[in-house]
Amino acid sequence: YVQSRGESGLADGIYHFEPLTERLRLLHVPKPGEGLEGYFDDGCMVTGLVVLVTAIYYRSSWKYGQRALRYCLLDGGHILGAMEAAAYCTDRSCSWVTRFDRRRLQKDFGFLTRELPLAMGISGTRSSDRICRPQMSLDFVNGSGPFCRDPVIEQAFARVSSSSVCRSGKEAGTPYSDAKKDLKSIILRRRSIREFSGRPVSSAQYRAVCDMIRRNIALDCDEDIVVFSIVHRVEGMESGLYVDDRCLKKGDFAAMAGYLCLDQSLGADGAATFFLVGDSENYPALMLKAGLLGQRIYLASELQGLGCSGIGAFYDLEVADFLETDSLILYALAIGI
Numbered sequence: 388y389v390q391s392r393g394e395s396g397l398a399d400g401i402y403h404f405e406p407l408t409e410r411l412r413l414l415h416v417p418k419p420g421e422g423l424e425g426y427f428d429d430g431c432m433v434t435g436l437v438v439l440v441t442a443i444y445y446r447s448s449w450k451y452g453q454r455a456l457r458y459c460l461l462d463g464g465h466i467l468g469a470m471e472a473a474a475y476c477t478d479r480s481c482s483w484v485t486r487f488d489r490r491r492l493q494k495d496f497g498f499l500t501r502e503l504p505l506a507m508g509i510s511g512t513r514s515s516d517r518i519c520r521p522q523m524s525l526d527f528v529n530g531s532g533p534f535c536r537d538p539v540i541e542q543a544f545a546r547v548s549s550s551s552v553c554r555s556g557k558e559a560g561t562p563y564s565d566a567k568k569d570l571k572s573i574i575l576r577r578r579s580i581r582e583f584s585g586r587p588v589s590s591a592q593y594r595a596v597c598d599m600i601r602r603n604i605a606l607d608c609d610e611d612i613v614v615f616s617i618v619h620r621v622e623g624m625e626s627g628l629y630v631d632d633r634c635l636k637k638g639d640f641a642a643m644a645g646y647l648c649l650d651q652s653l654g655a656d657g658a659a660t661f662f663l664v665g666d667s668e669n670y671p672a673l674m675l676k677a678g679l680l681g682q683r684i685y686l687a688s689e690l691q692g693l694g695c696s697g698i699g700a701f702y703d704l705e706v707a708d709f710l711e712t713d714s715l716i717l718y719a720l721a722i723g724i
């Protein structure tokens with residue numbers, strides 16, 4: 388969903404974006420002083436665009452069961468990462484809000500408990516003028532056809548949604564410095580790699596991808612994520628388990644990485660397999676950040692001529708054992724050629 392305010396070429400209003408047709412459908416024209424900012428904690432006005440990212444959870448849970456909540460949040464984070472890259476290509480600013488009144492918004496948009504409001508993106512300028520939530524009550528739209536309620540997902544989402552814990556993010560510029568036309572063509576053509584050749588990548592390529600992970604993120608709640616990397620085919624680097632440049636264990640763990648990724652060869656055959664690890668009561672912000680970093684890893688890999696695949700299916704406990712961590716394993720990604 389997109390809200391436009393004072394944006395040239397797009398009348399003020401709240402729209403639904405239809406990816407298939409790439410069209411915006413006008414849902415509501417807020418009165419002056421009303422808008423999506425009314426759901427933010429601070430209610431401060433945004434002149435420009437506010438993007439609302441949601442997930443219709445049954446589209447994932449029919450297949451992944453309760454694990455779907457993770458996928459919804461990771462996918463949502465990927466969308467935020469896609470916004471970040473698109474904003475860079477179009478010379479726009481971009482930041483994200485994970486603290487907002489999700490329950491009220493769910494009611495006003497007619498989402499029932501089936502559509503989960505995940506995050507908002509801001510591309511515009513903020514002022515101290517206060518905005519109220521829009522006086523609207525949209526009808527429910529069935530976005531999944533069949534639907535089986537999953538009380539665990541709904542309750543978990545409701546519980547973690549109102550977390551009061553939050554570590555504010557740092558001011559962040561764009562993480563990209565590449566030619567805009569190169570990045571744009573990569574955004575348009577990127578796909579998840581389905582099979583690696585088993586050939587090594589250069590250490591410069593690997594480090595360029597790692598560098599992208601470390602750059603600041605303009606999230607209102609910036610939870611700590613540690614990125615472990617099982618390196619198996621990077622020229623000039625000893626195989627082993629790393630955090631940043633620090634080698635924690637030396638050895639060829641390629642087969643182990645494949646096993647940990649639910650026996651998927653993607654985990655074993657690439658140059659390196661990343662595991663994003665963190666712990667926070669603020670689960671939505673943590674997982675959204677993991678997805679956002681995931682999108683950066685995808686695009687940074689493609690910019691280096693490498694392939695990448697997200698890996699959401701892994702053996703949680705075994706990964707934690709191998710990494711010797713008590714924290715949550717949030718997401719894995721493999722890169723290589």
Ligand SMILES: Cc1cc2nc3c(=O)[nH]c(=O)nc-3n(C[C@H](O)[C@H](O)[C@H](O)COP(=O)(O)O)c2cc1C
Binds near residue numbers: 461465580699
């Ligand atoms: C959160 C997430 C988890 C994923 N997990 C896996 C996985 O475990 N195994 C796999 O082969 N692909 C995985 N993928 C890749 C998806 O299958 C792929 O992104 C999807 O089919 C869309 O294709 P595209 O990335 O080429 O556009 C994952 C992707 C995401 C975003």
